[in-house]
C-alpha cells in the first residue's frame with residue numbers, strides 16, 4: 001500500500017472558501033450564477049435533491065396519470081430516494097456498455113405512456129449525450145430532467161448543461177465546484193414551466209430556521225476544514241475508518257437518510273456563495289486546463305480508459321473518471337491508492353439495485369452494464385491541491401498495476 005500523502009487531497013475539486021466570503025453581502029447567488037452561466041431565472045433550493053423533488057412534484061401535478069420516473073441504473077442513490085419519497089414508481093434504465101449514459105435502446109423499452117420523467121445524469125462534469133433520451137421522451141410524451149448535479153459549468157454546444165431537457169438542476173453540496181454546504185439550483189427553459197416550478201417552491205418549501213442554522217454551522221466548518229490541512233480530519237479519517245470496517249458505501253458517502261430536508265436557503269449562506277461565485281469562472285477554467293494536461297498523460301495507460309468529453313461539449317472536470325479493463329484491476333489500484341490521501345476514489349460504489357440499504361426502494365432487476373461500470377470505475381481528483389508530483393505518483397501506481405496481472 002502506498003504511504004499516506006500529507007496533506008490530504010479531496011476526491012473532487014471544490015472551490016475553497018476564503019475568510020472574506022463569510023462577511024455578509026447582498027445575497028444574489030442565483031442571479032450571479034444565472035449571469036455567469038447564462039441561465040434563465042434559476043430557483044435556489046436547499047440541495048440538488050430538493051431541486052429534483054420540486055421538479056418532480058411540479059410535473060406530477062401537470063400529468064397525474066403518469067407515475068413512472070426513469071433514471072440511469074448508475075447514478076446517485078439520492079435520485080432513487082427522491083422518486084420513492086414522492087410515491088412515484090422508480091424504473092431503472094441500464095447504461096450503455098463502458099459508460100454512465102443510459103442505453104437508448106434499453107430506454108425505449110422501459111418508457112411508455114405511464115412515464116412522467118426521464119432523468120439523465122451528467123456525471124463527473126461530462127455532458128451526457130441527450131439525443132436518444134430526447135427522442136424517446138418525445139415519442140412517449142415524458143419530460144426530461146437533466147441531472148447536472150456534478151456538472152455546473154459544463155457546456156453543450158456552447159450553452160450550459162441543463163437547458164436541452166425540460167428542467168435541469170445543479171448541486172451546491174460540499175465538494176462541488178461551488179458550495180454553500182448544501183444547495184441546489186433549478187432551471188427550466190420554458191417560462192410557463194418555470195412559473196409552475198416557482199409556484200411549487202412557494203407552496204412546499206418552508207422556512208426552517210433550525211435547518212438553516214445547522215447548515216450555516218456546517219458551512220463554517222467547510223470553510224475551516226476544506227483545505228489540505230483540514231481534509232484529513234473531515235474526509236480522510238472517516239474514509240479510512242469506513243474502509244477499515246469494510247464499508248465502501250459509507251467510505252464514499254453513498255449511504256443517505258430516507259428523508260429529504262426541504263427548507264429555504266438563508267441570506268447569509270446565499271451571501272457566502274455570492275462572494276465565492278466571483279472566483280468560479282476562473283476556477284473552472286483552471287480545472288479545464290489541468291484536466292487536459294492530465295488526460296493526455298492518462299490516455300496511453302495500458303488497460304485503462306479515461307472518459308473524455310464528447311465532441312461539441314466542454315466538461316467542468318471536478319475529477320477524472322477511469323475505467324480499468326477488469327474489476328480486479330480496479331480493486332488492485334484502489335487497494336494501493338484509495339487510502340493514500342491522493343484524491344483517488346470511486347464515484348458510486350454500486351449500480352442502484354446493488355445497494356443493500358435501498359432494497360425496499362429500488363427494483364432488483366439486474367443491470368449488467370451499470371454493475372460492470374461501477375465495478376471498473378475509479379476517479380482521480382482534479383483538485384489543484386493534487387500537485388504534479390502527487391499526480392505523477394498516482395500515474396506510477398497506475399502504470400505498475402498493468403504489470404501486476406490483476407486482470
Ligand SMILES: Cc1ncc(COP(=O)(O)O)c(C=O)c1O
Pocket residue numbers: 047048049050075076078079121123147149150170171172173182183184
Ligand atoms: C448525480 C447526482 N444527482 C443528484 C445529487 C444530489 O445532489 P445534492 O447532494 O445536492 O442533494 C448528487 C449529489 O452529489 C449527484 O451526484
